[in-house]
Amino acid sequence: MSKKSKSSALYKKKGVSQSDITNASSIKTIQNKRKQQPTAKDLVSKILNGNITALSRAITLVESSNPKHLKKANEIIKHCLPKTNQSVRIGITGIPGVGKSTFIEALGIHLTAIGKKVAVLAVDPSSSLSKGSILGDKTRMEDLVKNDNAFIRPSPSGTSLGGVARKTRETIILCEAAGFDTIIIETVGVGQSETAVHSMVDFFLLLKIAGAGDELQGIKRGIIEMADAIAINKADGDNLKAAKLAKVEFNRALHLFPQKASEWQPKVTLCSALKREGISNLWSLITDYLDHTKENNYFETHRTEQNKFWLLQTIEERLKSDFFNTPKIKEALKSQLQFIEDGKTTPFVAAEYLLKLKN
Amino acid sequence: MSKKSKSSALYKKKGVSQSDITNASSIKTIQNKRKQQPTAKDLVSKILNGNITALSRAITLVESSNPKHLKKANEIIKHCLPKTNQSVRIGITGIPGVGKSTFIEALGIHLTAIGKKVAVLAVDPSSSLSKGSILGDKTRMEDLVKNDNAFIRPSPSGTSLGGVARKTRETIILCEAAGFDTIIIETVGVGQSETAVHSMVDFFLLLKIAGAGDELQGIKRGIIEMADAIAINKADGDNLKAAKLAKVEFNRALHLFPQKASEWQPKVTLCSALKREGISNLWSLITDYLDHTKENNYFETHRTEQNKFWLLQTIEERLKSDFFNTPKIKEALKSQLQFIEDGKTTPFVAAEYLLKLKN
Numbered sequence: 001m002s003k004k005s006k007s008s009a010l011y012k013k014k015g016v017s018q019s020d021i022t023n024a025s026s027i028k029t030i031q032n033k034r035k036q037q038p039t040a041k042d043l044v045s046k047i048l049n050g051n052i053t054a055l056s057r058a059i060t061l062v063e064s065s066n067p068k069h070l071k072k073a074n075e076i077i078k079h080c081l082p083k084t085n086q087s088v089r090i091g092i093t094g095i096p097g098v099g100k101s102t103f104i105e106a107l108g109i110h111l112t113a114i115g116k117k118v119a120v121l122a123v124d125p126s127s128s129l130s131k132g133s134i135l136g137d138k139t140r141m142e143d144l145v146k147n148d149n150a151f152i153r154p155s156p157s158g159t160s161l162g163g164v165a166r167k168t169r170e171t172i173i174l175c176e177a178a179g180f181d182t183i184i185i186e187t188v189g190v191g192q193s194e195t196a197v198h199s200m201v202d203f204f205l206l207l208k209i210a211g212a213g214d215e216l217q218g219i220k221r222g223i224i225e226m227a228d229a230i231a232i233n234k235a236d237g238d239n240l241k242a243a244k245l246a247k248v249e250f251n252r253a254l255h256l257f258p259q260k261a262s263e264w265q266p267k268v269t270l271c272s273a274l275k276r277e278g279i280s281n282l283w284s285l286i287t288d289y290l291d292h293t294k295e296n297n298y299f300e301t302h303r304t305e306q307n308k309f310w311l312l313q314t315i316e317e318r319l320k321s322d323f324f325n326t327p328k329i330k331e332a333l334k335s336q337l338q339f340i341e342d343g344k345t346t347p348f349v350a351a352e353y354l355l356k357l358k359n
Numbered sequence: 360m361s362k363k364s365k366s367s368a369l370y371k372k373k374g375v376s377q378s379d380i381t382n383a384s385s386i387k388t389i390q391n392k393r394k395q396q397p398t399a400k401d402l403v404s405k406i407l408n409g410n411i412t413a414l415s416r417a418i419t420l421v422e423s424s425n426p427k428h429l430k431k432a433n434e435i436i437k438h439c440l441p442k443t444n445q446s447v448r449i450g451i452t453g454i455p456g457v458g459k460s461t462f463i464e465a466l467g468i469h470l471t472a473i474g475k476k477v478a479v480l481a482v483d484p485s486s487s488l489s490k491g492s493i494l495g496d497k498t499r500m501e502d503l504v505k506n507d508n509a510f511i512r513p514s515p516s517g518t519s520l521g522g523v524a525r526k527t528r529e530t531i532i533l534c535e536a537a538g539f540d541t542i543i544i545e546t547v548g549v550g551q552s553e554t555a556v557h558s559m560v561d562f563f564l565l566l567k568i569a570g571a572g573d574e575l576q577g578i579k580r581g582i583i584e585m586a587d588a589i590a591i592n593k594a595d596g597d598n599l600k601a602a603k604l605a606k607v608e609f610n611r612a613l614h615l616f617p618q619k620a621s622e623w624q625p626k627v628t629l630c631s632a633l634k635r636e637g638i639s640n641l642w643s644l645i646t647d648y649l650d651h652t653k654e655n656n657y658f659e660t661h662r663t664e665q666n667k668f669w670l671l672q673t674i675e676e677r678l679k680s681d682f683f684n685t686p687k688i689k690e691a692l693k694s695q696l697q698f699i700e701d702g703k704t705t706p707f708v709a710a711e712y713l714l715k716l717k718n
Contacts, residue, residue: 074708081705170707307699310706311713318714319678340666346440347669348529349433354670355677 040075047080047178052151055178062170063156077170080177087176088290089183091197093223094207096188099233101140103207103273104184108141110279111182112149119180120144121171123187123197124155125164151180162317165196169310172200198226199306202299203289205282206230208250210242224250225257228266228289231282235270243270262298264289323358332357399434406439406537411510414537421529422515436529439536446535447649448542450556452582453566455547458592460499462566462632463543467500469638470541471508478539479503480530482546482556483514484523510539521676524555528669531559557585558665561658562645565589567609569601583609584616587625587648590641594629602629621657623648682717691716 038046038057046054061073094100108118120141144150156167172183187197198204206227224230230250235243250268260266267285271278293299323329336350345353397405397416405413420432453459467477479500503509515526531542546556557563565586583589589609594602609627619625626644630637652658682688695709704712 074711077705078708081702166707170705173705304700307706308696311695311699311709314707314710315682315713316675316679318710319682320675323674323678336670337667340670341663343440346436346529346532347666348525348673349437350670351673351677352433354674 040072040079043076044079044177047076047174048083050179052178055151055174056153058174059153059171062174063167073170077173080173084173084176087172087181087183088203088286089172089185089201090286091185091187091194091201091204092207093187093194093197093205094233095212098207098209098212099273100186100207103231103233103271104186105141105144106271106273106276106279107184107283108144108150109147109276110283112144112147114283116182117149117151117180118144118182118184119151119153119172119175120184120186121153121168121175122155123161123164123168123185123193125158125161125193151175151178160317160321161192161196162313165193165200166310166314166317169200194223194226199309202293202302203228203286205286208232208246209234210239210246224253227254228260228262228264229282229285230254230266230268231278232268232270233273235278236272236275240270262289262293262302263296264292264298326358328357329354399431399438403435403438403536406435406533407442409538411537414510414533415512417533418512418530421533422526432529436532439532443532443535446531446540446542447562447645448531448544448560449645450544450546450553450560450563451566452546452553452556452564453592454571457566457568457571458632459545459566462590462592462630463545464500464503465630465632465635465638466543466642467503467509468506468635469642471503471506473642475541476508476510476539477503477541477543478510478512478531478534479543479545480512480527480534481514482520482523482527482544482552484517484520484552510534510537519676519680520551520555521672524552524559525669525673525676528559553582553585558668561652561661562587562648564641564645567591567605568593569598569605583612586613587619587621587623588641588644589613589625589627590637591627591629592632594637595631595634599629621648621652621661622655623651623657685717687716688713 038054043054043058047058058073058076061069061076064070064073092100092104094103104120108120111118141152145152153171156164156171158164158167168185172185175183183201185197185201187193204226206223206229208230210232232243232246232250247268247270254266254268269278269282269285271282273279290299293302324333332354336345336354339345340347340350397413402413402417406417417432417435420428420435423429423432451459451463453462463479467479470477500511504511512530515523515530517523517526527544531544534542542560544556544560546552563585565582565588567589569591591602591605591609606627606629613625613627628637628641628644630641632638649658652661683692691713695704695713698704699706699709
């Protein structure tokens with residue numbers, strides 16, 4: 001191990017991130033840098049003024065695993081909170097190949113053109129493994145990235161969906177405090193991440209293409225049931241006829257489900273993100289939904305329910321990780337699993353043993 | 360409050376159940392009765408001899424919420440454990456009206472006739488509310504209940520599925536130790552209870568009737584995907600033609616799913632529980648499955664995986680209930696939920712607060 005990597009490992013332990021270290025051999029430099037770190041108060045006031053650098057810094061604190069950073073992040077969020085209820089949060093899902101990035105760029109450009117400020121976030125628990133399978137590469141949204149009224153942030157990394165979702169949810173609050181009034185949260189149409197995204201948005205859009213043959217999957221995994229609208233993308237050229245047919249079919253499928261608590265009948269619409277067609281139609285569908293749910297009060301009660309759900313989720317997640325990350329438990333769990341494999345104990349006796357060990 | 364009810368409340372607190380109390384005003388009588396309670400060792404030796412009274416008593420201990428009873432139950436289970444791997448565990452689900460009780464009785468009678476010892480259990484977390492919606496009334500299985508080689512036990516009561524499932528799983532072990540070689544576990548085709556039952560059985564049977572129109576529900580909730588076989592019941596008289604059509608359709612649906620880890624291709628079969636037709640066919644289908652999965656070792660590895668899953672499940676369940684049942688937390692949770700309702704905190708800040716409160 002070189003001297004440099006040794007000392008950076010040391011600072012890492014102390015909770016100083018790699019990026020804080022300009023000269024790893026000089027502790028003094030680091031201490032000076034630390035003093036220059038903006039306080040939570042500084043960051044809050046800058047965020048509320050729409051300062052993007054401050055917003056990015058605060059998100060980095062939210063995403064950190066350093067307890068000091070998390071404390072600071074909580075402080076910032078607390079003060080940003082009163083500014084956060086003026087937004088619309090839209091979840092977008094669809095399997096790879098459906099054209100999500102192109103679609104989100106088209107929607108983002110439409111929204112900024114009509115005066116909205118758009119933040120695009122992502123929930124992709126696999127991104128730490130695949131090095132950013134969605135939104136990892138901002139170049140996919142070339143036009144939107146240059147737009148001053150758009151802010152794009154890739155998925156936080158993390159191995160557990162619970163952790164990734166928590167970070168994204170806090171990032172929503174920061175973006176809203178910074179003046180972004182439309183939050184788009186992208187996720188991939190695989191795994192449980194749709195459910196997580198669905199539980200943090202006001203409107204959930206399922207992006208489809210004609211003839212992908214994944215209808216059964218969508219029904220099976222409850223994704224179609226969650227959708228407030230289905231947009232059939234790539235409805236252009238030779239594909240238009242098939243897209244129109246798919247629209248009829250999806251409309252029929254949507255009617256098989258019982259009425260939603262929002263009393264909104266989900267709609268199917270066509271679009272071509274590439275040609276930027278059908279995007280304003282879709283947006284007026286979303287505003288119809290917002291009018292409808294604000295009128296019947298669902299919008300408000302739904303957000304409150306989501307917050308309560310997230311309180312319980314966060315606690316459960318933490319109880320589990322606190323327990324299973326205790327070194328004593330980790331060790332003992334290994335042997336208990338072996339005893340189970342050998343038929344020497346029952347799951348329940350083993351659980352009793354492990355739970356007692358904790359106290 | 361009368362003197363009697365006062366003192367029975369007192370004994371209840373001390374962990375003496377109502378049924379232990381013959382004369383609530385005489386503590387001496389209770390102490391004598393206590394002395395007469397069989398020890399764990401007594402119960403184990405009687406259970407291993409196939410004594411049904413001892414088996415029932417041990418199950419009552421498993422179902423108790425008294426910590427002393429649970430300790431005794433764990434002791435009993437530990438000693439019964441070496442005797443439990445000689446059985447077959449069959450899960451049966453189907454929506455109300457499909458004829459589950461009649462079917463299970465027909466299957467039970469067939470099995471006892473060919474020399475099996477059959478225990479019928481149920482998982483129904485709603486039963487405490489609805490006073491036993493399934494198997495609450497043994498009279499529904501009049502013929503089977505009289506059979507010496509059959510043992511029928513209604514669903515343990517409980518508000519959480521986790522708790523009900525745990526109790527049932529421990530009851531399986533006791534029944535197997537008492538010499539029951541075929542364990543049938545019934546559940547209702549609503550809610551999450553199928554998943555719980557699926558995770559404790561070797562073979563999972565979905566009971567259907569023709570034209571019930573719940574196919575989409577079954578696909579959506581993943582029940583069809585879990586099934587190792589679908590039996591279409593009431594395939595008699597005028598209904599036979601429709602049942603045969605349904606068989607073709609379900610066979611097609613089953614082929615839409617990817618191959619199971621067991622490498623078993625699920626089958627569809629017809630039966631009439633009322634006329635006791637098609638039952639032996641179904642049983643030979645089940646024995647085919649058992650031969651197949653024992654040969655490719657899936658039977659064994661699957662049971663081990665189930666046990667590991669249950670270890671983790673049990674721990675998670677207990678971590679949650681320990682936390683949320685702490686009086687201090689209960690109180691504080693109420694106010695935090697109110698703060699969320701008033702928009703005065705975030706779920707994450709509230710969770711931090713509650714988690715800190717515990718330590």
